[in-house]
Amino acid sequence: IYCVEAEKIDEVVSAFALSTKYGAIVAGQTSVKHPEIAAFEKYLPKETQIVTCHSLHGPAFSPEGQTLVVVRHRSTDEVYQKALEVYKSLKSNIIEMSDYKEHDRIVADTQAVTHMGFESMGSAWKNAGFFPWDNPAYAGGIDNVKILTTLRIFSYKSHIYAGLAILNPYAQKQVKYYAQAESELYKLMICENETEFRAKIYAARDFVFHESRKLLLLDDNIMKEFSLSDAEHKQKPNSHLSLLSMVYAWYKMGVNPYDNLICQTPPFKLRLGIAEYLFKNEEMLEESIRTALYDKSIRGDDLEFHTAVHEWASIIGYGDLKGYKEHFESAKAFFANRLNDGRDLSAEMIKRLGK
Numbered sequence: 001i002y003c004v005e006a007e008k009i010d011e012v013v014s015a016f017a018l019s020t021k022y023g024a025i026v027a028g029q030t031s032v033k034h035p036e037i038a039a040f041e042k043y044l045p046k047e048t049q050i051v052t053c054h055s056l057h058g059p060a061f062s063p064e065g066q067t068l069v070v071v072r073h074r075s076t077d078e079v080y081q082k083a084l085e086v087y088k089s090l091k092s093n094i095i096e097m098s099d100y101k102e103h104d105r106i107v108a109d110t111q112a113v114t115h116m117g118f119e120s121m122g123s124a125w126k127n128a129g130f131f132p133w134d135n136p137a138y139a140g141g142i143d144n145v146k147i148l149t150t151l152r153i154f155s156y157k158s159h160i161y162a163g164l165a166i167l168n169p170y171a172q173k174q175v176k177y178y179a180q181a182e183s184e185l186y187k188l189m190i191c192e193n194e195t196e197f198r199a200k201i202y203a204a205r206d207f208v209f210h211e212s213r214k215l216l217l218l219d220d221n222i223m224k225e226f227s228l229s230d231a232e233h234k235q236k237p238n239s240h241l242s243l244l245s246m247v248y249a250w251y252k253m254g255v256n257p258y259d260n261l262i263c264q265t266p267p268f269k270l271r272l273g274i275a276e277y278l279f280k281n282e283e284m285l286e287e288s289i290r291t292a293l294y295d296k297s298i299r300g301d302d303l304e305f306h307t308a309v310h311e312w313a314s315i316i317g318y319g320d321l322k323g324y325k326e327h328f329e330s331a332k333a334f335f336a337n338r339l340n341d342g343r344d345l346s347a348e349m350i351k352r353l354g355k
Helices: 006-019 033-043 077-088 100-128 141-154 158-166 171-190 194-208 220-225 241-253 257-263 266-279 282-294 299-317 321-334 336-353
Strands: 049-055 067-074 093-097
Touching (some): 006 033, 006 158, 033 049, 033 100, 049 077, 049 100, 067 077, 093 100, 100 158, 100 257, 100 321, 141 220, 141 266, 141 321, 158 171, 158 321, 171 194, 171 241, 171 282, 194 241, 194 266, 194 282, 220 266, 220 336, 241 266, 241 299, 257 266, 266 282, 266 336, 299 321
Antiparallel strands (some): 049 067
């Protein structure tokens, strides 16, 4: 199994391919399969069997019960069953796929924009020069999830997210849609165009959260427990622009996130869960809409988020791996003192909310 960064898979496979035993089963653990499969087909001997995989969780979690995608690319039935038996020893929830392109499309749908959304929040807070747990606008249960998941993402290495965003051919399209969706909503906010703003939000809500969907139903009491904020903070209204934009982007793309839960990751499930919590609570959604349109006290934060979204979208659009990593590391350094706390608390929160 090649456990290397997606950007280095070609270099590493080319160096070791000729050492592959005759008829061996080969796999990779990259999060984007296009460059991996290209390298395997280019360098591995033709008789090599390829049954590749992708564990949809980080090293902080035991593989037991987590999602493991197994992609049968080139193998006999007998060899495929042998490979499956090996993978089953991890006691993960195995999702079988026959096409690596399907894997990359679903990963783009579930992870690319999810990561960019949290990274944009991190960059926005860094650019604004404040920690969100010091601000009463970020003292609610939904915001606890936002903050801890953002810290969780920045606690890992940048290459994990850079490869997924830039080397996945489907990811750039999703990121572009998200940036366009956020921009549309932000323009309506600053123009206080309530009629059109509500129309877009309600259309997105009805598309994503219609009654036939089995909801995730995150527990608000648990979300409120996991706070880095001062207990004395009196919560202020928040526009939740990042979540409004996410749901509106899903609507614009015609992608329903519930269809992709087979390939869920903890950050994706949390992002969908808090979006669901907001959109299925009429009182909270109304407060979010009115805050977005008329509350000038949050407008500066929303401007920082708007700017950060388009910074990330530009870097990804240019395919700039170096720029991506530098941008990531800049925000990571800002939160350095709380990253371990964030990762530990978010891991516990994910376990509690998943029960």
